[in-house]
Amino acid sequence: AQSVTQLGSHVSVSEGALVLLRCNYSSSVPPYLFWYVQYPNQGLQLLLKYTSAATLVKGINGFEAEFKKSETSFHLTKPSAHMSDAAEYFCAVSDQDWGGADGLTFGKGTHLIIQP
Amino acid sequence: KAGVTQTPRYLIKTRGQQVTLSCSPISGHRSVSWYQQTPGQGLQFLFEYFSETQRNKGNFPGRFSGRQFSNSRSEMNVSTLELGDSALYLCASSYGASYNEQFFGPGTRLTVL
Numbered sequence: 001a002q003s004v005t006q007l008g009s010h011v012s013v014s015e016g017a018l019v020l021l022r023c024n025y026s027s028s029v030p031p032y033l034f035w036y037v038q039y040p041n042q043g044l045q046l047l048l049k050y051t052s053a054a055t056l057v058k059g060i061n062g063f064e065a066e067f068k069k070s071e072t073s074f075h076l077t078k079p080s081a082h083m084s085d086a087a088e089y090f091c092a093v094s095d096q097d098w099g100g101a102d103g104l105t106f107g108k109g110t111h112l113i114i115q116p
Numbered sequence: 117k118a119g120v121t122q123t124p125r126y127l128i129k130t131r132g133q134q135v136t137l138s139c140s141p142i143s144g145h146r147s148v149s150w151y152q153q154t155p156g157q158g159l160q161f162l163f164e165y166f167s168e169t170q171r172n173k174g175n176f177p178g179r180f181s182g183r184q185f186s187n188s189r190s191e192m193n194v195s196t197l198e199l200g201d202s203a204l205y206l207c208a209s210s211y212g213a214s215y216n217e218q219f220f221g222p223g224t225r226l227t228v229l
Contacts (some may be wrong), residue, residue: 016214034217034220043120043206045221090159103161103172 001095002027006107016116021110023065024090026072032094033074034104035065037087041045050074061085087100107112118142120209120221128227137224141188141209148190149218153204162205165190174175184191194226202228 007022032051036044048059055067074091088111092104092106108110121140129135143150150162161174165184182192188209194201204225208218 036220041222043222044208044222045216049217092159103164103174104151104159105161106151106159108158 002031002054002105004091004093004097004105006089006091008110009108010111010112010113012113013081016080019081019112020061020087021076021089021091021112023074023076023107024072025074025091025093027093027095028072029095030068034061034069034092034094035059035074035076036090036092036106038090038109047076047089061109073099081112081114083114083116086112088112090114120207120219122205122207122221122224124224125222126225126227127228129138129197130198130229131199133197134193135197135226136187136191136193137205137207137226139190139192139207139209139221141190141207142219145211145219146182146188146211147210147216148188149208149210150192151206152176153206153223154202159206162192197228199228202226 003026004025035047036048037047038044048057048064050057050067058064063078065074067074088109090109091107094104118219123138147166151159153159163173163182164171168184179195184190204221204223207221210216210218
């Protein structure tokens with residue numbers, strides 16, 4: 001069974017500061033990993049995904065994440081926070097073992113707060 | 117290209133009633149997945165349909181069911197509603213493989229009184 005742990009239900013950073021959202025996963029097979037963002041009253045939007053092509057993945061809005069197999073981590077970073085980054089962020093894992101669209105297993109989410 | 121659409125956006129029901137939610141995937145997408153989002157449990161996978169067949173199912177009671185039509189549109193049904201079924205129900209569509217991005221709709225907010 002796969003699982004995702006997101007450390008910190010709330011993270012607060014100042015505008016212009018580094019954003020670091022932590023995600024650790026557990027999977028019995030090589031995983032596909034995703035970061036999604038959710039704005040209030042909206043669905044989820046994909047920020048980036050890891051599918052084994054490259055360990056450093058660049059996504060939209062200046063976000064990137066690095067897959068570290070030895071640490072089973074896939075932390076999300078952004079060099080300089082913007083007020084518009086305030087949202088809920090979800091890390092998710094999908095099992096590579098099955099070729100179908102297996103259900104994504106999500107972390108509990110991290111609420112990112114940007115201080116002016 | 118139009119995104120995933122879900123109807124209705126908001127719904128209020130009473131305990132014991134049943135409800136049907138609808139999802140229209142992005143054109144060309146054959147896989148539709150459903151998720152339940154609650155403050156307590158977070159995002160949980162309900163089931164996934166591909167070419168009118170349920171391929172995978174999460175850990176939910178039999179009161180939760182779904183189906184997919186030949187045009188890939190999907191419906192989910194919840195019978196005998198309970199207060200705990202109050203949630204945001206999200207639908208996502210994709211081409212159908214694990215590595216494919218799932219595109220999410222805005223969700224249906226179900227309130228059970």
